[in-house]
Amino acid sequence: MVDIYEVPAGEPxxxxxxxxxxxxxxxxxxxxxxxxxxxxxxxxxxxxxxGVLIYDIDGTNCEIVNMRASGQWGGVGTALIERIAEVARAQGCSRLWLVTTNDNLDSMQFYQRRGFRLSAVRCGAVDQARRTLKPDIPDVGYYKIPLRDEIEFERDLEPA
Structure with missing residues (x-):
């Protein structure tokens, strides 16, 4: 059984x-x-x-800043997604959204199977971030795919 609970920013x-x-x-x-x-x-x-899901609520939008779950196919990621949908809805959000990268094929299929839709592609955004924000972003990502672009997904939330 997986227990999911909310923690404030900076929790040890x-x-x-x-x-x-x-x-x-x-x-x-x-x-x-x-x-x-x-x-x-x-x-x-x-x-x-x-598992951990980091989020940020801004008005009616809830960004999934990052999500990590130990292992695949264990249901932890799905449980985190459904819980953040509940939390966001309770705080008046109508949309969940997130950014991943072009190499993260597993993430893309995961989110689409959970009701997310592709909403934006920012070609070259990872290249730009590597040059200006975070030089340690690797050139090559998962499956030996060149890491270049940001892919944004979103999911509409029904009112509570």
Whole structure:
């Protein structure tokens, strides 16, 4: 059984998980975001953190800044997505959105199977972020695909 609970920005367990995953700084949409400065959902089993979803609510939009789940096909990612939809809806949001990269094929199929639609492609955005924001972004990503572009997905939320 996976337990999911909300934690405020800067919570030590969240910070430890992000540091272990090397995902404290997220470059997207031309800016660098510190994931530790955002609230999160933490998924745990038997007091072990098995997933984290960092989010940011701005008006009626809820951005999924980053999501990490231990292992695939275990249901943790899906549980986190459905929980953030509940949290966002309760706070008056009508849309979830996120940015991933062109190499992240697993992420693209995951989100589309959970009701997200492709909403934008920013060609060269990762190249630009590598030059101006985060030089340690690798040139090559998953499946040996050149890492170049940002892909944005969104999902409409029904009113609560």
């Amino acid at each position: 367990r969240l910070t430890s998980f992000l540091q272990a995953q090397h995902t404290t700084q997220i470059a997207r949409r031309g800016e660098l975001v510190d994931a530790r400065d955002r609230p999160a959902l933490i998924a745990s089993t038997d007091d072990e953190t098995v």
